[in-house]
Amino acid sequence: MGGGRSKRMPRAVREQQMLDAAVRTFARRGYRAASMDDIAELAGVSKPLVYLYLNSKEELFTACIRREAKALVAAVRAAVERDVPADRQLWSGLRGLFTYTAEHPDGWAVLHSQARSQGEPFVREVAAMRAELVSFVEQLIGEASKEADCDPEFADREVAGLAYALVGAAESMADWAGSPGGPTAKEAAATLMNFAWAGLGNLLRDQKWQPSA
Amino acid sequence: MGGGRSKRMPRAVREQQMLDAAVRTFARRGYRAASMDDIAELAGVSKPLVYLYLNSKEELFTACIRREAKALVAAVRAAVERDVPADRQLWSGLRGLFTYTAEHPDGWAVLHSQARSQGEPFVREVAAMRAELVSFVEQLIGEASKEADCDPEFADREVAGLAYALVGAAESMADWAGSPGGPTAKEAAATLMNFAWAGLGNLLRDQKWQPSA
Numbered sequence: 083m084g085g086g087r088s089k090r091m092p093r094a095v096r097e098q099q100m101l102d103a104a105v106r107t108f109a110r111r112g113y114r115a116a117s118m119d120d121i122a123e124l125a126g127v128s129k130p131l132v133y134l135y136l137n138s139k140e141e142l143f144t145a146c147i148r149r150e151a152k153a154l155v156a157a158v159r160a161a162v163e164r165d166v167p168a169d170r171q172l173w174s175g176l177r178g179l180f181t182y183t184a185e186h187p188d189g190w191a192v193l194h195s196q197a198r199s200q201g202e203p204f205v206r207e208v209a210a211m212r213a214e215l216v217s218f219v220e221q222l223i224g225e226a227s228k229e230a231d232c233d234p235e236f237a238d239r240e241v242a243g244l245a246y247a248l249v250g251a252a253e254s255m256a257d258w259a260g261s262p263g264g265p266t267a268k269e270a271a272a273t274l275m276n277f278a279w280a281g282l283g284n285l286l287r288d289q290k291w292q293p294s295a
Numbered sequence: 296m297g298g299g300r301s302k303r304m305p306r307a308v309r310e311q312q313m314l315d316a317a318v319r320t321f322a323r324r325g326y327r328a329a330s331m332d333d334i335a336e337l338a339g340v341s342k343p344l345v346y347l348y349l350n351s352k353e354e355l356f357t358a359c360i361r362r363e364a365k366a367l368v369a370a371v372r373a374a375v376e377r378d379v380p381a382d383r384q385l386w387s388g389l390r391g392l393f394t395y396t397a398e399h400p401d402g403w404a405v406l407h408s409q410a411r412s413q414g415e416p417f418v419r420e421v422a423a424m425r426a427e428l429v430s431f432v433e434q435l436i437g438e439a440s441k442e443a444d445c446d447p448e449f450a451d452r453e454v455a456g457l458a459y460a461l462v463g464a465a466e467s468m469a470d471w472a473g474s475p476g477g478p479t480a481k482e483a484a485a486t487l488m489n490f491a492w493a494g495l496g497n498l499l500r501d502q503k504w505q506p507s508a
Contacts, residue, residue, distance in 0.1 A: 198411055198414075198418060199414045199415050199418045200414045201411075201412045201413045201414035202412050205411060205412045239478065239482070240486060242471070243468065243471065243478060243482075243483065243486035243487070243490075244486065244490055246464075246467045246468055246470070246471040247464035247465075247467060247468050247486070247487055247490050247491075248464070248490075249467060250463040250464045250465070250466055250467020250468065250470075251459075251460035251461070251463045251464040251467070252460075252463070253463055253467075254459045254460060254462060254463020254464075254466075255456065255459055255460050255463065257459070257463075258455070258456065258459040265452065265456060269452070269456075270456065273453060273456035273457065273460070274456070274460055277456075277457055277460050277461075277491070278460075278490070
């Protein structure tokens with residue numbers, strides 16, 4: 083039964099194939115230029131089936147952003163080594179992030195370039211991922227600050243600020259790492275780790291930079 | 296001659312008034328909801344005059360982005376103290392940036408939220424500003440690395456990476472500083488300076504963070 087296999091394929095599996103094809107097409111052609119025909123062809127299904135499953139190009143794109151954002155956050159969370167000193171945790175998380183974005187350039191392009199450049203409502207989806215990363219990093223820095231026994235007040239405002247700074251720096255670095263001639267994932271992680279940790283490390287030891295005058 | 300004054304107003308002055316009104320309207324109502332009627336009324340001119348000067352809502356918005364981007368970059372450049380140690384230069388630049396974004400929330404909203412959320416071609420305009428800031432920061436870090444007499448190789452790849460990280464961190468912090476309950480300009484600058492300098496300072500003294508295993 084030749085065609086039987088594809089007919090009996092569960093909806094969830096087929097939907098993932100469509101999303102795979104859509105992510106690749108949106109990343110390479112851009113949201114506007116990508117057509118539902120291209121996506122259906124690449125997924126090996128009929129166009130009506132794509133519409134049946136995902137409703138519209140806008141909903142399909144939203145589904146791509148959500149899937150890619152969830153996968154990226156999960157990859158970072160999974161990469162973070164637990165029960166190790168805070169610098170190792172951060173280092174493992176950064177390596178996880180840059181390795182993931184290097185291995186999934188299409189997913190990163192959808193999140194970082196395509197979603198942003200297509201405006202609302204897609205930008206909101208990316209902002210939700212960003213908020214999740216910031217709060218994850220806040221948690222890591224908060225734990226590190228407890229580990230370092232530093233001033234409990236540090237844990238509030240300062241930690242939030244550092245988390246924003248670090249996530250912004252990481253996004254900007256990932257963008258650079260993905261550009262022609264950019265660094266490898268490991269180089270990007272090492273540069274940011276050096277930048278971030280030597281700074282954070284000093285802060286956690288209460289060695290603040292002060293203006294000299 | 297009551298009406299004479301406004302009739303004799305030079306085109307350049309009137310155009311700036313229209314742009315002032317447009318920046319405020321785009322920032323507060325959003326690009327899509329803002330109407331040319333609102334903008335003309337706030338600028339105290341007729342709608343046909345706005346069209347005569349700025350052609351279309353899209354061109355008016357582009358002109359706003361360009362003006363605000365130029366002003367922001369100029370404010371940062373002007374704020375940087377010269378002929379002082381590199382940490383003072385960076386500190387003065389960061390304070391300049393956060394003071395500017397705090398004092399010009401409408402301009403910052405146009406650049407950071409509105410332009411991004413409306414997609415192409417506006418995103419490209421913001422990317423140009425970003426590239427200018429990155430290259431300005433690269434230059435600052437490059438000078439600092441010469442001052443610190445560090446490995447000339449440092450000056451290439453590492454400096455570019457750090458500039459990307461720092462600009463990304465600063466954008467993210469400015470966004471946080473502008474949100475309800477966010478820090479003051481000085482707090483934001485101090486947090487980022489501590490984060491960045493203590494890190495950069497160590498790097499420039501060749502004290503790299505190394506994974507312990």
